[in-house]
Structures are given as structure tokens and as C-alpha cells.
Amino acid sequence: MLASPGISEDQMATSQSYIMGHDDRERRRLALQASVLRPITERFFEDAGIGAGMNVQEYDFSLWVPSWPASALNSRVMRVFVELFPKLTHANAGSRLHHWYRQAGFPAPRVSGNVLTDGAPDSRYYEWMVESLRAILPRAEQMGLVQPGEFDLDHIAEQLRAELLATESTAAGIIMMGAYSNKPASAPLEPAA
Amino acid sequence: MSRAYVLGHSEHERRRLQLQGAMLAPYTTRFFVEAGISEGMRVLDLGCGVGDVSLLLGHLVGPAGAVQGVDIDEASLSVARSRAVQHQFPNVIFDRADIADFSTDRRYDAVVGRLILQHMEDPVGILRRAAPLVRLGGIVAFQDCTPGLNVPSWPKCPRMERALDLIARFAVLAIPQYAAGTRLYHWFLDAGLAAPKVETRVLTEGGPDSVCYEWLVETLRSMMPRAISLGLAEAGEFNLETLAAEIRQEALETGTPMNAAVLTGVFSLV
Numbered sequence A: 001m002l003a004s005p006g007i008s009e010d011q012m013a014t015s016q017s018y019i020m021g022h023d024d025r026e027r028r029r030l031a032l033q034a035s036v037l038r039p040i041t042e043r044f045f046e047d048a049g050i051g052a053g054m055n056v057q058e059y060d061f062s063l064w065v066p067s068w069p070a071s072a073l074n075s076r077v078m079r080v081f082v083e084l085f086p087k088l089t090h091a092n093a094g095s096r097l098h099h100w101y102r103q104a105g106f107p108a109p110r111v112s113g114n115v116l117t118d119g120a121p122d123s124r125y126y127e128w129m130v131e132s133l134r135a136i137l138p139r140a141e142q143m144g145l146v147q148p149g150e151f152d153l154d155h156i157a158e159q160l161r162a163e164l165l166a167t168e169s170t171a172a173g174i175i176m177m178g179a180y181s182n183k184p185a186s187a188p189l190e191p192a193a
Numbered sequence B: 001m002s003r004a005y006v007l008g009h010s011e012h013e014r015r016r017l018q019l020q021g022a023m024l025a026p027y028t029t030r031f032f033v034e035a036g037i038s039e040g041m042r043v044l045d046l047g048c049g050v051g052d053v054s055l056l057l058g059h060l061v062g063p064a065g066a067v068q069g070v071d072i073d074e075a076s077l078s079v080a081r082s083r084a085v086q087h088q089f090p091n092v093i094f095d096r097a098d099i100a101d102f103s104t105d106r107r108y109d110a111v112v113g114r115l116i117l118q119h120m121e122d123p124v125g126i127l128r129r130a131a132p133l134v135r136l137g138g139i140v141a142f143q144d145c146t147p148g149l150n151v152p153s154w155p156k157c158p159r160m161e162r163a164l165d166l167i168a169r170f171a172v173l174a175i176p177q178y179a180a181g182t183r184l185y186h187w188f189l190d191a192g193l194a195a196p197k198v199e200t201r202v203l204t205e206g207g208p209d210s211v212c213y214e215w216l217v218e219t220l221r222s223m224m225p226r227a228i229s230l231g232l233a234e235a236g237e238f239n240l241e242t243l244a245a246e247i248r249q250e251a252l253e254t255g256t257p258m259n260a261a262v263l264t265g266v267f268s269l270v
Helices: A009-013 A024-048 A072-088 A093-103 A125-142 A156-167 B011-035 B052-061 B074-086 B123-133 B158-174 B180-190 B212-229 B243-254
Strands: A002-004 A054-065 A110-116 A173-181 B042-046 B066-071 B092-096 B108-114 B134-145 B197-205 B258-269
Touching: A024 A110, A024 A125, A024 A173, A054 A072, A054 A093, A072 A125, A072 A156, A093 A110, A093 A173, A110 B258, A125 A156, A173 B197, B011 B052, B011 B074, B011 B108, B011 B134, B011 B197, B011 B212, B011 B258, B042 B052, B042 B123, B052 B066, B052 B074, B052 B092, B052 B108, B066 B074, B074 B092, B108 B123, B123 B134, B123 B180, B134 B180, B158 B212, B158 B243, B158 B258, B180 B197, B180 B258, B212 B243, B212 B258
Parallel strands: B042 B066, B042 B108, B066 B092, B108 B134
Antiparallel strands: A054 A173, A110 A173, A110 B197, B134 B258, B197 B258
């Protein structure tokens, strides 16, 4: 069964190519992302105890926490991600982490979720969202989720920022789930049945 | 005047609140520490219920600090006072008051509340009245969830999912501010509180020893009469005596943790 044009379920579950691409702009977007996500990643690593075991954080696009008052542009951008990711990959990777750890043979991991809620005027969130949108836009257009020309990528960061400041709301909350588990010291990993 | 508490003031509701308090304690402690609550501070806990947040604050402020919890329900306050004695917190006191119009001449280093604004008709008004109770440079910090919002657990557990879905749909119809968590940031700004900081967490619980299964069922128990009258559930649909064990077993067999709630904390310095 094709999960999306040209991508089979098997590819999706194994070694599909990185959907955001591998160019300089993507590397810059990743740097922005690291900056935006740093507080919640640090919080997660503190929860886990650095070096205590294996730590993984994943997005979970099965849901996003809406802004209030509603911000139309922010919601529209989020909907593109929420509609696109299930077609290309495991949109609820975050919620699957516990199961994946167990399948890999780790003891039941502790799972914690953080939601990126940011509304500060000087936040790098706006720029990061736009660069993320830029990375997926060709696929989103190809799949008919976005009309060509619908987003003005040169101005949308400022529009997002202005919208959130005008409505006095935080950005739509992107969910990051984290899981950590300790590898047993003496026994080999035993994948769960 | 506050409107009636949707989940009632019964004995099992007070027990449910203690289960909930145990589940939320690590998240709330961390949030208060991040907000700056520390040893020696005087803190007011609005809508303290059976005292979980006040006792947690008692640990944070230590013997040199002081905590005052206020709530409208005398039976809950009685439980809270007993727990303060039991845990040896002479500096944690409880007073009866309606937080919707609470006033005092005292000044505090911090005014806080957890899962209380969602039940209030005028949450912004409460925040407005909280600010003058805090000394200059003091802290206003509230934590609330968005009970109408669920992060789906995976793999699917039908019983757990049905229970969480029912709670979410009940919240939308019965809880005055069912989206309190997502609105908290805006309420702070609306109340004139400057530069609020916000953090939101998904409460993911599970494992054989978690209290989350019991908490889930006690929440159903508290809301069930009203849920039935609202047409959300049928009488006899759940066997509440066995449901916690059933959900626990289902979750352990499938290896599914429970995404129990989305909890947002916002604090601001006055």
C-alpha cells in the first residue's frame, strides 16, 4: 500500500530519506530549531539524568495545542505539518517511543512530554517555523495540501510574530515527547514480544 | 462568589484530589522552583482544596517560610489541616474563604494556584486581585490544565481511551474554563501581569505502580452522575469497582503509557 506518492509503508517504517532535505538552508533551520527547543530539551535531559541511559526526543504531530485567542496564520501553518507528516512518516513518533524502547529490549522507559509554547517578541520561533515550512512546502504543494503561492515565505515570520503579539497569545504548541531508559548493566537487551 | 465546584465536595472527590496531587507533585514542584519560589518565602495558595499544593510549598519554603491555603470547602480544609499536622508543617495554615472575592492586608512573596482557575467564572478577575497581594518583585504563578484536550496514547487501549475521551467531553460541557491551560498566558496579560513565562507539559504516566489508573477512575466517579444527565455516558456503562484494574492490565499488556493531561504553568513577577 502506498502511504503517499512513491513511498511504501516499508520504506516509511525503515529507511526513508529525511523528509526535510539535506541542504545548507536545512542545516541553518536545524540550528534555529536547536535554539528554540533548547529549554524543553534541557528540561527533559534533567528529568532523565544526563548519562543515565538512552534518551530520545521525538515530535508528536497527532495533536497540537491550539493558541488562544486563535491566531489564524499560526493555525494554518500548523495544519500543514499535521496533515503532511502522517502521509510521510510516523506522525505520532513521540507517543510510540515507549513501545519502540520495549521492542528494542530496553526496560520500560519513563516518558515525559513538553509542549513548545512560545509567544515572546524576540523568540526565534517565528523564523524557525518559516524555515521548517520552506523545507516541506514542495511536498505539501505536490500533495495538494497547500496552494502554490499561498505563503509569502519572505514575510511570514514577521506576520506570525505580529499576529501572536496582537492577539496576546502563545504560538500553537508543538508537542515533544521524550523517553529514557537504562540499559541493564549485565543482561543483554531482550526485545519485548 | 464562586460557582459550585463541578466535581462536588464528597469524600471520594477529596481522595481523588489526593491521588491527583501525588501524580502532579513533580511537575508542580519543578514549576514553582523555576518561578523562583524558595526557602523563607511567604506564599498564598488560592483554592488549596485538601492541601496538596500547600504542603508541597511547605517543603519548598522550609521552616523559615510560611504558607497560607484558602478554600471555600470547610471539609476539604479539615483534611488539609490534618495532613499539615501529620506531615509536621506548623507553618502551613488553612483558612476558609471564597477566592473569587478574597482580600487581606497581608503581603506575600508569591501567590499561586493549581487547577483552580478552570473552575472560576472570572479567572482574570482573580489574577487582577492576586497581583496587589504580592510584594514588589514577588511572584504570581498558576498552573492549569486543558481538560478538553487529549494527546492520544499509543498503542491504543480502548478502555483507557474511552475514559479519557469521556473526561474531555464532560469538561467541554461542564467546566467553565475547559481550555484554561491554553488561555492562561492571555489571562495573565489581560490582568496586567507583565512578561509572563509559560511552560506546558504532557503528563505521561504508567507502569505497574502508577496511581494514574485509580486517579482516572475516581475522576469518572466524581463526574459520572452529571455525565449521565448530560447524555455523555449511560448508567452501568462502567463498573467503577473493577475499571482501574482493567485499565491497568490493558495498559501493561499493550505497553501503553497514559497521556493523562496537558498541564500549563504561567508565572510573572510583579
